[in-house]
Amino acid sequence: MKNTQPLEGLLVLDFTTLLPGPLAALMLAEAGAEVIKIERPGGEDMARFPPLVGGQSAVYAMLNRGKQVLTLDLKSEADRAKLKPLIARADIVIEQFRPGVMARLGLGYDDMRAINRKIIYCAISGYGQSGPRAHEAGHDINYIGATGLLDLQPGPASQPVLPPALIADIAGGSFPAVINILLALRARDRSGEGAFIDIAMTDAMFTFGWYALALGLAGGRFPKSGELQLVGSSPRYRLYPAKDGKLVACGALEQKFWEGFCAAIGLAPEFIDDRRDPNATAEAVAQIVASRSSGEWAPIFAKADCCTTIVAPLEEALRDPHFVERGLFVQRLTLGDGRDIPALPVPVDPQFRAKP
Missing domain, CATH: 3.30.1540.10 (formyl-coa transferase, domain 3)
Known part of the structure; x- marks a missing residue:
């Protein structure tokens, strides 16, 4: 019997770069969706991140495994016209530009909905599509810094410490995007209508401050740096x-x-x-x-x-019999020089992924 994946038959147009959007689209691809990644001429910035293996970025390859790439100049009217047939049959669009950019290109939600009313349009940005900070530039460090999360334990002022994970990018961008896209698909099953999803990477950072919020809002005193039980006190x-x-x-x-x-x-x-x-x-x-x-x-x-x-250092963790037996590394990725390495583990249950 053929192993049918839950998102098989769905088309995703991925206009994103770097980490949050590409990782979200990767998870959809791992669950069976067809993902077409729209890239500008010359490719996206992540394609030049080291290490380069056989002329290809290993980081880029990990985040874009299983996707097709379509090179288009979105500032070109002729190239934008090539998108119309894809938009007409697409189920999901993910974009990661600053608010208003896609609309100025004629590729905003209203433009795409006029072509395909069932389209689910997910916009990922740092501060969301509205509000005083909507157009402010930023990266992960800015998002965890602006929301009070980083202040809970930055380490001593003489030697501040950064978290070893890009919390806002992944837990504030990629994961909420996938969750809300799946919710929108469920809602579309009932209504027949698509949706616009506004994912602000900063929003979920308050979720991570759950304990400090409870102490401050209900207890009347917000914890100072390093005072929380789970950050070193x-x-x-x-x-x-x-x-x-x-x-x-x-x-x-x-x-x-x-x-x-x-x-x-x-x-x-x-x-x-x-x-x-x-x-x-x-x-x-x-x-x-x-x-x-x-x-x-x-x-x-x-x-x-x-x-x-x-x-455990990462290289030891990769050899841990527990993680090996769990099958975290059975999916494979072929690098530019022909070598196979483990594909990026993603939180998609093995039953919903393609066979290795």
Whole structure:
């Protein structure tokens, strides 16, 4: 029996570049949609990001696996005319220009809806299609900075720390785009009408501030930098360097896990009640963890089962038997020099993806 994917038969026109839109379109492609990526002559900026393998950007290849590319100059009336047949049969459009750009080109939602009333048009931008900041330039660091999220734990002023993930791009752009496109498809099944979706990458950053919002709005005092339990104020949820320099990630929040952790490392009884002096407890834990290597600690924490792990470098995580057995890397991507590497893992259940 043929494995029919849930989005098979749907056509997506992808006008996006860099990360948020291309990743959203990739997830739709992985679930069976036909994705045509519209690129300007010369290609998009991501196509020149290193590493270049066989003349092709590996990053670009990862984000655009399974898509077709159509090169058009959107400022050319003749090239825009070539889009009309595609718009007429498209189900979904994703664009990532600043607000108003596509409308000025005659490719806004109203223009496309006049051709195809069933079209679902998703516009991804930093601050949304309306509001005082709608036309403001920005990147991920600006979006998490403008919404209070980065202030919750930027690290010391002398050495501020950036998160290791592009939170606004992916969790504020790509994921909400896919979620709302799927909701719009469901709504279209009932009404027969398409929709305009306004995705502002900044909006979902307030979602990530859920705990700080509850404390501030309901409790009357917003937390200062570093005060939240999950950003470093608690010795139960912290990174501790081991003797060999590797980090131990302690997440022993619940009392049973904390007691198991304390027993595993042999923490002195006077420090176990961390409410009395959290800093003293953290310092005592740090000294003990620093006395042994990560290799010595790993079996101890595994036996204790106390929400504590050794921070793994990415190359080690790729070899972890758990992730390998889960099939995260079975899909393959062919690079420009002919080599096969694992395709980018995406949060699409294997049953909805094509066979590897």
